[in-house]
Amino acid sequence: LTQQNSRLFGDMKTLIVGGDVLSVPHINRVVRDNPGLSLVNGYGPTENTTFSTTHAIAGEQTETVPIGRPIANSTAYVVDRGMKLQPVGAWGELIVGGDGVARGYWNRPELTAEKFIASPVREGERCYRTGDLARWRADGTLEYKGRIDEQVKIRGYRIELGEVEAQLLRVEGVREAVVIAREDEQGQKQLCAYFTAESELGVGEVRSALSQELPGYMVPSYFVQMERIPLTPNGKV
Known part of the structure; x- marks a missing residue:
């Protein structure tokens, strides 16, 4: 839509986008052509009921747009292969938790056991392994890098x-x-x-x-x- 008409959102107050990685050039085009528009980048798998984190986009971007911080009643952790929490700046698998986490997959107990796990931090909390690669930035927001299974070795x-x-x-x-x-x-x-x-x-x-x-x-x-x-x-x- 932005490619066809970047002023398409001029009558809107807030635009929440999600579902894929944001293109910095396209976002900047929307920011420039719609100065009164509030832009929010949302991230979240279906298994955690739509959005898990959000980030308010302020002005034009020069690097990857963060996926933000957990929304209310949600949690997010970045862990290594041993399910240990990663420090700020270190890449790892993103795990999300909170009230929106699903019970599991219908009639797929093995996959449910693999993807829905106990929280690595909070006792009694259930979390979902997203399979996404992310890291915490110094400003307290999460940065998304891609799917773990999209890593290749060349x-x-x-x-x-x-x-x-x-x-x-x-x-x-x-x-x-x-x-x-x-x-x-x-x-x-x-x-x-x-x-x-x-x-x-x-x-x-x-x-x-x-x-x-x-x-x-x-x-x-x-x-x-x-x-x-x-x-x-x-x-x-």
């Missing part, structure tokens, strides 16, 4: 696909971006980037821009500019 380096996508979206002119790992004929994994842009962009130009922000092993081997990114009926890639 040439011995562990890479977050979402981090590469975020940097690609910051390249001037890029509108949408998707980065995936594919195997070549020799079975070696390589990063492939698919993107849409406001005009024709040269691969060398895009690669150069990413190389200034990312280490070499995180720069995709292949770039494909598309007219549009194909989406499912639910809006997922």
Whole structure:
């Protein structure tokens, strides 16, 4: 919607967005063109009843938009693989708790036991393992990085696909971006980037821009500019 008409929200007082990672360029466009609009970034899995955390967006953003702090009667923890709390700045799995946590999955006891667990902090509290990678920032807000299962290992380096996508979206002119790992004929994994842009962009130009922000092993081997990114009926890639 923002890409088509960034002034579409001019008659609204508050806009709460969620369901996917926010694009900084798109959010900044809305902020610039709708000065009276209050923007809120919401995060939360269905298993915790819509939103678990929210963040009020103040002005234009220069980096990843935080997902904020837990809403009323909700909790959030960042833990390592041993379910120990992570310190500020350290990445780990995001676990959410509170009044909104579901009882479990219908007729799926094994998955329920895996995903719905006892709180690592509060006795008697039930929590949900989101499978999302996050960290606490120094200002007390949570930063989302992507799905844990979206981590790939290439040439011995562990890479977050979402981090590469975020940097690609910051390249001037890029509108949408998707980065995936594919195997070549020799079975070696390589990063492939698919993107849409406001005009024709040269691969060398895009690669150069990413190389200034990312280490070499995180720069995709292949770039494909598309007219549009194909989406499912639910809006997922």
